[in-house]
Amino acid sequence: MAREITQRELRNGSGDIMRALDRGEAFVVTRNGVPVGELLPLRARQFVAADAAVAAFAYAPAIDADRFRADVDAALDHDPSPRG
Numbered sequence: 903m904a905r906e907i908t909q910r911e912l913r914n915g916s917g918d919i920m921r922a923l924d925r926g927e928a929f930v931v932t933r934n935g936v937p938v939g940e941l942l943p944l945r946a947r948q949f950v951a952a953d954a955a956v957a958a959f960a961y962a963p964a965i966d967a968d969r970f971r972a973d974v975d976a977a978l979d980h981d982p983s984p985r986g
Contacts, residue, residue, distance in 0.1 A: 903928075904929055904940065905930070907919070908931070923942075928942045
């Protein structure tokens, strides 16, 4: 659950707040008692070796590029003609 902090707390305690974000804490920033934003920690990136990634998709079905493009075009419903 995100801890509520004021704009002033954010400004004056930014170092402590950054360390708390490093620990995984989240914050809702308020101004005059009204929530105006969220501060959320970024997920740590995890390295995945190429052979592990290839193995994960080894039994995935093949993708038909033309059908995929048609599906995307239908979903986006855009006009593919160049702009004049």
